[in-house]
Amino acid sequence: MACPVGSLPVPTPAAWFSPAALQAALRILQSHQRAFGRPLLGGLRADASPEQQAEALFSSAAPVLAHDGADPGADPGPRLIYANRAALVLWKRRWAEMVGLPSQLTAEPHERGRRHQALRSARAATALEGYSGVRIDSQGRRFQIRGARLWTLWDAAGQPCGQAARFSDWHWL
Template sequence: MAETSPWQTLEIQGLVTILLLSHRRAFDSPLLASDRQGTSRRLSAQELFNSSMAVLAHDNTGDPALIYANATALKLWKRTWLQMIGMPSRLTAAQSERRERAASLKQALAHDAIHTYSGIRIDRHGRQFMIRNARIWTLWDEEGRRCGQAAAFSSWWWL
Protein backbone atom coordinates (compact mmCIF):
# COMPACT_ATOMS: atom_id res chain seq x y z
CA MET A 1 0.00 0.00 0.00
CA ALA A 2 1.37 3.42 -1.00
CA GLU A 3 2.11 5.92 1.74
CA THR A 4 -0.12 9.02 1.77
CA SER A 5 1.66 12.33 1.15
CA PRO A 6 1.53 14.56 4.25
CA TRP A 7 -0.68 17.09 2.44
CA GLN A 8 -3.18 14.33 1.56
CA THR A 9 -3.90 13.04 5.07
CA LEU A 10 -7.47 13.23 6.32
CA GLU A 11 -6.37 15.88 8.82
CA ILE A 12 -4.93 18.13 6.10
CA GLN A 13 -7.94 17.49 3.85
CA GLY A 14 -10.08 18.82 6.72
CA LEU A 15 -7.77 21.82 7.12
CA VAL A 16 -8.00 22.57 3.39
CA THR A 17 -11.79 22.53 3.71
CA ILE A 18 -11.49 25.11 6.51
CA LEU A 19 -9.07 27.20 4.39
CA LEU A 20 -11.44 27.22 1.43
CA LEU A 21 -14.62 27.90 3.43
CA SER A 22 -12.92 30.62 5.48
CA HIS A 23 -11.60 32.29 2.34
CA ARG A 24 -15.08 32.30 0.81
CA ARG A 25 -16.44 33.77 4.06
CA ALA A 26 -13.76 36.49 4.17
CA PHE A 27 -13.73 37.54 0.52
CA ASP A 28 -17.05 36.24 -0.82
CA SER A 29 -15.14 34.44 -3.56
CA PRO A 30 -13.48 31.05 -3.96
CA LEU A 31 -9.75 30.59 -3.39
CA LEU A 32 -9.59 27.99 -6.16
CA ALA A 33 -11.44 28.23 -9.46
CA SER A 34 -12.48 24.60 -8.99
CA ASP A 35 -13.85 25.25 -5.48
CA ARG A 36 -17.50 24.37 -5.78
CA GLN A 37 -20.11 22.34 -3.98
CA GLY A 38 -19.51 18.61 -4.33
CA THR A 39 -15.75 18.71 -5.00
CA SER A 40 -14.10 15.94 -2.98
CA ARG A 41 -11.92 16.95 -0.05
CA ARG A 42 -9.08 14.88 -1.50
CA LEU A 43 -9.26 16.66 -4.87
CA SER A 44 -9.43 20.08 -3.18
CA ALA A 45 -6.36 19.24 -1.08
CA GLN A 46 -4.49 18.11 -4.19
CA GLU A 47 -5.46 21.22 -6.18
CA LEU A 48 -4.54 23.62 -3.38
CA PHE A 49 -1.20 21.92 -2.80
CA ASN A 50 -0.36 22.14 -6.51
CA SER A 51 -1.67 25.68 -7.02
CA SER A 52 0.67 28.22 -8.61
CA MET A 53 -0.16 30.73 -5.86
CA ALA A 54 1.64 30.39 -2.54
CA VAL A 55 -0.69 29.42 0.32
CA LEU A 56 0.29 29.12 3.99
CA ALA A 57 -1.59 28.87 7.26
CA HIS A 58 -0.71 29.01 10.93
CA ASP A 59 -2.57 28.09 14.09
CA ASN A 60 -3.71 30.57 16.74
CA THR A 61 -1.31 29.68 19.54
CA GLY A 62 0.72 32.34 21.36
CA ASP A 63 3.62 31.89 18.92
CA PRO A 64 1.70 30.69 15.86
CA ALA A 65 3.16 27.66 14.10
CA LEU A 66 2.68 26.83 10.45
CA ILE A 67 0.04 24.16 9.85
CA TYR A 68 -0.06 24.32 6.05
CA ALA A 69 2.19 25.27 3.15
CA ASN A 70 1.55 24.30 -0.44
CA ALA A 71 4.21 23.30 -2.98
CA THR A 72 4.68 26.88 -4.21
CA ALA A 73 5.28 28.13 -0.66
CA LEU A 74 7.67 25.25 0.06
CA LYS A 75 9.69 26.15 -3.05
CA LEU A 76 9.77 29.85 -2.16
CA TRP A 77 10.98 29.22 1.39
CA LYS A 78 13.22 26.37 0.17
CA ARG A 79 11.92 23.98 2.80
CA THR A 80 10.33 20.55 2.83
CA TRP A 81 6.89 19.91 4.31
CA LEU A 82 8.54 18.46 7.43
CA GLN A 83 10.82 21.50 7.82
CA MET A 84 8.00 24.01 7.32
CA ILE A 85 5.07 22.51 9.23
CA GLY A 86 5.38 23.22 12.94
CA MET A 87 7.87 26.04 12.40
CA PRO A 88 6.92 29.33 14.09
CA SER A 89 5.40 31.40 11.28
CA ARG A 90 7.33 34.49 12.40
CA LEU A 91 10.45 32.79 11.01
CA THR A 92 9.13 33.25 7.47
CA ALA A 93 10.19 36.91 7.81
CA ALA A 94 13.57 38.39 8.65
CA GLN A 95 13.99 39.66 12.22
CA SER A 96 13.82 43.28 10.97
CA GLU A 97 10.44 42.63 9.29
CA ARG A 98 8.65 40.76 12.09
CA ARG A 99 7.13 43.76 13.87
CA GLU A 100 5.47 44.99 10.67
CA ARG A 101 4.33 41.44 9.84
CA ALA A 102 2.78 41.03 13.30
CA ALA A 103 0.94 44.36 12.97
CA SER A 104 -0.53 43.29 9.62
CA LEU A 105 -1.65 39.93 11.03
CA LYS A 106 -3.29 41.74 13.93
CA GLN A 107 -5.08 44.07 11.50
CA ALA A 108 -6.28 41.08 9.45
CA LEU A 109 -7.55 39.42 12.62
CA ALA A 110 -9.47 42.55 13.63
CA HIS A 111 -11.17 42.73 10.23
CA ASP A 112 -11.19 38.96 9.52
CA ALA A 113 -9.28 39.66 6.30
CA ILE A 114 -7.07 42.01 4.31
CA HIS A 115 -6.38 41.71 0.60
CA THR A 116 -3.52 44.07 -0.22
CA TYR A 117 -0.71 43.01 2.11
CA SER A 118 2.88 43.44 0.93
CA GLY A 119 6.01 42.56 2.85
CA ILE A 120 9.50 41.11 2.77
CA ARG A 121 10.05 37.44 3.56
CA ILE A 122 13.18 35.32 3.90
CA ASP A 123 13.93 31.81 2.65
CA ARG A 124 15.81 29.09 4.53
CA HIS A 125 19.15 30.38 3.23
CA GLY A 126 18.53 34.02 4.21
CA ARG A 127 17.61 35.30 0.75
CA GLN A 128 14.86 37.91 0.88
CA PHE A 129 11.88 38.23 -1.42
CA MET A 130 9.01 40.70 -1.62
CA ILE A 131 5.41 39.52 -1.66
CA ARG A 132 2.71 41.81 -3.01
CA ASN A 133 -1.09 41.89 -2.83
CA ALA A 134 -1.33 38.96 -0.46
CA ARG A 135 -4.70 38.05 1.00
CA ILE A 136 -4.69 37.23 4.72
CA TRP A 137 -7.79 35.81 6.35
CA THR A 138 -9.01 34.27 9.58
CA LEU A 139 -9.61 30.53 9.69
CA TRP A 140 -12.86 29.39 11.31
CA ASP A 141 -13.44 25.81 12.46
CA GLU A 142 -16.69 23.87 12.14
CA GLU A 143 -17.92 25.24 15.48
CA GLY A 144 -17.39 28.85 14.39
CA ARG A 145 -14.23 29.42 16.45
CA ARG A 146 -11.12 31.16 15.19
CA CYS A 147 -8.45 28.53 14.65
CA GLY A 148 -5.72 30.40 12.79
CA GLN A 149 -4.91 32.57 9.81
CA ALA A 150 -4.01 31.88 6.21
CA ALA A 151 -2.31 33.83 3.45
CA ALA A 152 -2.24 33.49 -0.31
CA PHE A 153 -0.30 35.43 -2.92
CA SER A 154 0.72 35.12 -6.54
CA SER A 155 3.05 38.08 -6.86
CA TRP A 156 6.61 37.95 -5.53
CA TRP A 157 10.16 38.74 -6.58
CA TRP A 158 13.64 38.18 -5.20
CA LEU A 159 15.48 41.11 -3.64
Protein backbone atom coordinates in the same frame (compact mmCIF):
# COMPACT_ATOMS: atom_id res chain seq x y z
CA MET B 1 7.44 -13.70 -13.15
CA ALA B 2 4.75 -11.98 -11.11
CA CYS B 3 5.39 -10.58 -7.63
CA PRO B 4 3.17 -11.90 -4.88
CA VAL B 5 0.79 -9.13 -3.80
CA GLY B 6 1.76 -9.49 -0.14
CA SER B 7 5.38 -8.54 -0.89
CA LEU B 8 4.65 -5.17 -2.48
CA PRO B 9 5.28 -2.16 -0.26
CA VAL B 10 2.18 -0.23 0.70
CA PRO B 11 2.55 3.34 -0.55
CA THR B 12 2.30 5.94 2.16
CA PRO B 13 0.09 8.92 1.42
CA ALA B 14 1.73 12.28 0.88
CA ALA B 15 2.01 14.38 4.04
CA TRP B 16 -0.30 17.01 2.57
CA PHE B 17 -2.93 14.26 2.26
CA SER B 18 -2.93 13.34 5.96
CA PRO B 19 -6.18 13.81 7.92
CA ALA B 20 -4.81 16.96 9.60
CA ALA B 21 -3.65 18.43 6.27
CA LEU B 22 -6.98 17.61 4.60
CA GLN B 23 -8.80 19.35 7.44
CA ALA B 24 -6.49 22.37 7.16
CA ALA B 25 -6.96 22.57 3.38
CA LEU B 26 -10.75 22.49 3.67
CA ARG B 27 -10.67 25.06 6.46
CA ILE B 28 -8.47 27.34 4.32
CA LEU B 29 -10.85 27.08 1.35
CA GLN B 30 -14.05 27.50 3.37
CA SER B 31 -12.67 30.36 5.45
CA HIS B 32 -11.50 32.20 2.33
CA GLN B 33 -15.00 31.93 0.86
CA ARG B 34 -16.43 33.28 4.13
CA ALA B 35 -13.90 36.14 4.34
CA PHE B 36 -13.94 37.34 0.74
CA GLY B 37 -17.23 36.03 -0.64
CA ARG B 38 -15.44 34.24 -3.47
CA PRO B 39 -13.56 30.97 -3.84
CA LEU B 40 -9.82 30.83 -3.34
CA LEU B 41 -9.43 28.53 -6.34
CA GLY B 42 -11.16 29.26 -9.61
CA GLY B 43 -12.45 26.29 -11.56
CA LEU B 44 -12.88 23.98 -8.58
CA ARG B 45 -16.17 22.12 -8.96
CA ALA B 46 -18.74 22.69 -6.21
CA ASP B 47 -19.16 18.92 -5.84
CA ALA B 48 -15.41 18.22 -5.58
CA SER B 49 -14.52 15.72 -2.87
CA PRO B 50 -12.39 16.83 0.09
CA GLU B 51 -9.45 14.99 -1.47
CA GLN B 52 -9.94 16.77 -4.82
CA GLN B 53 -10.14 20.12 -3.03
CA ALA B 54 -6.97 19.39 -1.07
CA GLU B 55 -5.14 18.31 -4.22
CA ALA B 56 -6.22 21.47 -6.06
CA LEU B 57 -5.05 23.68 -3.19
CA PHE B 58 -1.72 21.89 -2.87
CA SER B 59 -1.15 22.12 -6.65
CA SER B 60 -2.14 25.79 -6.94
CA ALA B 61 0.46 28.00 -8.60
CA ALA B 62 0.09 30.72 -5.95
CA PRO B 63 1.74 30.16 -2.56
CA VAL B 64 -0.76 29.47 0.24
CA LEU B 65 0.24 29.10 3.89
CA ALA B 66 -1.65 28.87 7.16
CA HIS B 67 -0.76 28.93 10.82
CA ASP B 68 -2.57 27.92 13.99
CA GLY B 69 -4.41 30.26 16.33
CA ALA B 70 -1.62 30.79 18.88
CA ASP B 71 -1.17 34.36 20.11
CA PRO B 72 1.08 36.16 17.59
CA GLY B 73 2.57 38.19 20.46
CA ALA B 74 3.65 35.09 22.38
CA ASP B 75 6.93 33.28 21.88
CA PRO B 76 7.23 31.44 19.51
CA GLY B 77 3.75 32.50 18.32
CA PRO B 78 1.70 30.64 15.73
CA ARG B 79 3.14 27.60 13.99
CA LEU B 80 2.54 26.75 10.36
CA ILE B 81 -0.11 24.08 9.82
CA TYR B 82 -0.17 24.16 6.01
CA ALA B 83 1.96 25.11 3.02
CA ASN B 84 1.14 24.20 -0.56
CA ARG B 85 3.71 23.11 -3.14
CA ALA B 86 4.30 26.67 -4.40
CA ALA B 87 5.05 27.85 -0.84
CA LEU B 88 7.35 24.89 -0.18
CA VAL B 89 9.29 25.61 -3.37
CA LEU B 90 9.53 29.34 -2.66
CA TRP B 91 10.75 28.86 0.93
CA LYS B 92 12.94 25.92 -0.17
CA ARG B 93 11.62 23.60 2.53
CA ARG B 94 10.05 20.16 2.67
CA TRP B 95 6.62 19.67 4.24
CA ALA B 96 8.14 18.25 7.45
CA GLU B 97 10.42 21.29 7.77
CA MET B 98 7.72 23.87 7.03
CA VAL B 99 4.72 22.51 8.91
CA GLY B 100 5.32 23.08 12.61
CA LEU B 101 7.75 25.95 12.00
CA PRO B 102 6.97 29.13 13.96
CA SER B 103 5.45 31.25 11.21
CA GLN B 104 7.40 34.33 12.30
CA LEU B 105 10.53 32.60 10.97
CA THR B 106 9.27 33.13 7.41
CA ALA B 107 10.30 36.78 7.87
CA GLU B 108 13.55 38.40 8.95
CA PRO B 109 13.68 39.63 12.57
CA HIS B 110 13.40 43.31 11.61
CA GLU B 111 10.29 42.56 9.45
CA ARG B 112 8.42 40.62 12.14
CA GLY B 113 6.89 43.69 13.79
CA ARG B 114 5.19 44.78 10.56
CA ARG B 115 4.11 41.20 9.91
CA HIS B 116 2.66 40.90 13.41
CA GLN B 117 0.74 44.17 12.95
CA ALA B 118 -0.74 43.00 9.63
CA LEU B 119 -1.81 39.70 11.20
CA ARG B 120 -3.50 41.55 14.05
CA SER B 121 -5.31 43.82 11.58
CA ALA B 122 -6.43 40.81 9.54
CA ARG B 123 -7.64 39.06 12.68
CA ALA B 124 -9.61 42.11 13.83
CA ALA B 125 -11.26 42.52 10.41
CA THR B 126 -11.32 38.74 9.66
CA ALA B 127 -9.57 39.49 6.35
CA LEU B 128 -7.14 41.87 4.71
CA GLU B 129 -6.22 42.42 1.06
CA GLY B 130 -3.19 44.13 -0.42
CA TYR B 131 -0.57 43.20 2.20
CA SER B 132 3.06 43.62 1.18
CA GLY B 133 6.18 42.58 3.04
CA VAL B 134 9.62 41.04 2.84
CA ARG B 135 10.12 37.35 3.54
CA ILE B 136 13.15 35.09 3.73
CA ASP B 137 13.62 31.57 2.41
CA SER B 138 15.39 28.74 4.26
CA GLN B 139 18.73 29.75 2.73
CA GLY B 140 18.48 33.40 3.78
CA ARG B 141 17.44 34.80 0.41
CA ARG B 142 15.00 37.70 0.70
CA PHE B 143 11.91 38.24 -1.43
CA GLN B 144 9.15 40.82 -1.58
CA ILE B 145 5.50 39.78 -1.59
CA ARG B 146 2.80 42.17 -2.78
CA GLY B 147 -0.97 42.12 -2.87
CA ALA B 148 -1.31 39.26 -0.39
CA ARG B 149 -4.64 38.23 1.07
CA LEU B 150 -4.70 37.37 4.78
CA TRP B 151 -7.77 35.82 6.39
CA THR B 152 -8.97 34.20 9.58
CA LEU B 153 -9.52 30.45 9.72
CA TRP B 154 -12.70 29.27 11.44
CA ASP B 155 -13.29 25.89 13.06
CA ALA B 156 -16.49 23.83 12.86
CA ALA B 157 -17.86 25.60 15.97
CA GLY B 158 -17.41 29.01 14.32
CA GLN B 159 -14.41 29.99 16.44
CA PRO B 160 -11.25 31.56 14.99
CA CYS B 161 -8.47 28.97 14.93
CA GLY B 162 -5.70 30.45 12.79
CA GLN B 163 -4.90 32.54 9.75
CA ALA B 164 -4.00 31.92 6.13
CA ALA B 165 -2.26 33.89 3.41
CA ARG B 166 -2.15 33.73 -0.36
CA PHE B 167 -0.15 35.80 -2.83
CA SER B 168 0.92 35.52 -6.43
CA ASP B 169 3.00 38.67 -6.83
CA TRP B 170 6.54 38.31 -5.51
CA HIS B 171 10.14 38.89 -6.59
CA TRP B 172 13.63 38.24 -5.27
CA LEU B 173 15.47 41.15 -3.68
